[in-house]
Amino acid sequence: MENDILEKSYIPFQCLVISTLNRLNVEGITTAQYEILDALAENGSKTTTELAALRGISQSGTSKLTKRLLDKNYIVQNKSGTDRRSYDISITSDGRDFLNRAEKFRRELLGTIETALSEQEREVFAALCRKIVASSGKGKV
Numbered sequence: 001m002e003n004d005i006l007e008k009s010y011i012p013f014q015c016l017v018i019s020t021l022n023r024l025n026v027e028g029i030t031t032a033q034y035e036i037l038d039a040l041a042e043n044g045s046k047t048t049t050e051l052a053a054l055r056g057i058s059q060s061g062t063s064k065l066t067k068r069l070l071d072k073n074y075i076v077q078n079k080s081g082t083d084r085r086s087y088d089i090s091i092t093s094d095g096r097d098f099l100n101r102a103e104k105f106r107r108e109l110l111g112t113i114e115t116a117l118s119e120q121e122r123e124v125f126a127a128l129c130r131k132i133v134a135s136s137g138k139g140k141v
Contacts (some may be wrong), residue, residue: 042089
C-alpha cells in the first residue's frame with residue numbers, strides 16, 4: 001500500500017524533473033559530460049588523467065566523454081607545458097554558456113520546489129535528497 005502512495009506521488013515529480021532535463025538535453029550532453037564541464041569550470045584546466053581521477057573512471061572512459069565535448073567546442077585540448085605526452089583540457093566560452101543554460105534550468109526547478117514547500121518542508125526535502133543520494137552510492141552529498 002505504501003509503495004502505491006509513493007509511486008503515485010513520485011511519478012508526477014519525476015515527470016517534472018525529466019521534462020526540465022529534456023529541455024537541456026536537446027544539446028546532446030550526457031550527465032557524465034556535464035560533470036566534466038562542471039569539474040573544468042570549478043577546478044580549471046586538467047589532464048585526462050586528472051579528470052579520470054576526479055570522476056573515478058578510466059582514462060579511456062574520460063577520453064570518450066571529452067570527444068563529444070571537443071566536437072561541440074565546449075572544451076579545448078592543448079599540449080601540456082610540462083608533459084609532452086599529455087594534453088591540458090580547458091572549458092571554452094561555449095562550454096561556460098552551456099553551463100549557464102543548465103544553471104537556468106536548475107534554478108527554474110528549484111524555484112518550483114521553493115514555491116511549493118515551506119522553509120521547514122524544504123529542509124526535510126533537502127535532507128531526504130541527501131539521504132537518497134548517499135544510499136545510492138552515486139554522486140556527491
